Amino acid sequence: RTRTIAYTTDTLHLDSLTIYPNSFRLFCGTTQLSFNDYTLDYEHGTLLIFTHCADSVTLNYRVIPINLNKVYGDKNPNLIYEPKKGDRDKYMITTEDTQSDIFGGSGLTKNGSISRGISFGNNQNLAVNSSLNLELSGDIAPNLKLLASISDNNLPIQADGNTNKLQEFDQIYIKIYNDKLSIIAGDFWLKKPEGYFMTYQKRAQGLSIERSWGKDSTHVWKTQASGALSKGKFQRQIIPGIEGNQGPYRLKGAENEPFIIILAGTENVYIDGRLLERGQEYDYTINYNSAEVIFTSRNQITKDSRIVIEFQYSDQNYVRSLFQSATTYTTKKMKFWINAYSEQDAKNQPLQQSLTDSQKMLLSQIGDSLSLARSSSIDSIGYKDNQVMYRMIDSLGYDSVLVYSVNQDSAIYKAVFEQVGQGKGDYVFSNFNALGKVYKWVEPVGGIPQGDYAPSHLIVTSKQKQMVTSGVFYQIRKGLTFESELGYTKNDINTFSSKDKNNDNGYSGRSKLIGLTPLGKDSIHKWQLESKLEVETLDKNFTPIQQYRAVEFDRDWNTRNKGYQGNQLATTAGANFKNRKYGNINLEGQYYVYGTDYQGLRTKSNGKWKQKGTN
16 A cells, blocks of 8 residues: 655554555655654554654555454443453463473483584594483383483493403493393393303394292292394303413304404403402402403412313304293292293304305305314415415425415415414415415325425304203202202204214203201200202203303312213202301212213312301
């Protein structure tokens, strides 16, 4: 709309409709006034001019086809409520500003941090590092709690083994639980269930569920199941001590791998059967990345020191899955359990090695003869002046003999030499040069190799290990209990092959009877006799997940490194005299049979007595 109005007053009423904002223009004659020269009430359509204009004023504007200042209504509000009676709040519409919480509301305690770091240098290198640390705890629903620890660091490091406690750098741990149910997702530990034969302590990454139920507290079922990726492979290594050498002592893998990475916190270190404590101020330190153990001055190492180290190390040859379950039923007089464990490599998902069809065919034909799982490492790549190269010749009736050469026309072969043991290879170490180690061929004598190196590399087979145990503990009467357990194992060291499967399955059994007899007629007996009878049998093919016997068992019976084979039978009969005030004296007689190679008798006595200041 365009209107021209004679300027008679500084306040003008323009229109009955609401003026559209930003469309208004005001002219005094031909001069357009600025926004500082007037003010306009768009809703009521009134104009106040601050500058005097001798001529008429011209207005250009647009209007909204509705009067926003007018009250529109179908009913009189006074019919709904009367302000005098105070009932207005019942008819008021209010909105609440609620902020959504992705972590479940105010019942959670949350703390953590996230950081970004940039590192750069003068060699045109730039790196961006990130780290996250988030901790949650509290209630997420009625009778349901949450415990979570999420940390992530893109630096490929793990905790040092020179302290007593370890701090995880990269883990996800989420636990949802109440009195009857527990669900764990992420990185967690799997530990020994109920029973005797099945022992393990594994680091896993996956899902674990635990549930308990029962009619009352005297009849309780409890079950737990896990499905995860196994992070490590178990190894038990016996190290001969060196006189006066505190270390470092190098650890090796189960396949004799020289360079491994130990999973932090999985090691158990023993000296003379005594479990040591990690830390510079305690017994030993360990470098997990170089797999080396150094003993502190608290334990002087000699040639007679019996060092046993159990650990788990990162094995990246195959993707390894793990399934586990444990179920128990408990009453006042009885406890029953059944456990299952399965760990297997995915043979079609190798990680650090790439298997060809010919190598898979080789593995399918060798059965359990893993020493035959070798492949030639000779590769024709053409001459390279920055590598140790060989030429291939025929010598003394032997073909395919490698000879070190720098001739560009014939030195076209590269090889990786592996130490296979004295008398098992045709090459020996010759010398070092600027490019690396050089090996030379030696002539066999009478068809017997004279070297200790071969141009080959070991092919690691995929493996499977399974175990099932079931047992019962029963109180026959007051002071007399009985315990028994059966076990089954399957150990397939080459799942590529269907040969040599007759030695995969093994069985075990153990029964134990314990009686407690009071000695004397007093109402509170000063003396008690605890008698024990135990029988344990093992099939020759029985293979536990981890060692369940005492760490010094084979040393006690003098069977360490003897190479005995066959079924095993171990029996124990004991009498333990207990005095309520002074201590106890224990006597045991043991009998042990190992196939047809060994049988032994052993007596053992131990005790603790404290009387009249003498310990």
